[in-house]
Amino acid sequence: MTQEQVPSQVVYPIDPYVVQTLQSVTDKVVVVETVRGPLKGKVKDVKLDHIVLQIDDHLFIIRIAQIVWVRPESK
Incomplete structure (x- = not known):
């Protein structure tokens, strides 16, 4: 018997609280700490699985699953 190979998928849960928090800082300057370092x-935009960050x-x-924390910049 042969078994069919089913490709595995990594699924990241959606955290509505994180998405809502990110939406609350749309059009504001933030520091985003990712697993690769801060940005x-x-x-500019927030979706369920990623954000769009404008730098210059x-x-x-940036995938939300890669975000460790977010800090709004004070004026």
Whole structure:
């Protein structure tokens, strides 16, 4: 007998509290600590699985699963 190989998928749970918090800082400058290090920029968009962060004239898509913490910048 042969078994069919089913590709495995990694599924990340959606945390609605994190998504809501990120949505509350849309168009504000934040520091986002990721597993690869910190990034500072303006949150331009928030989806269920990623955010769009603008740093200078560049847009970065960051998976929410890779975010450790977020700190809004004070003015």
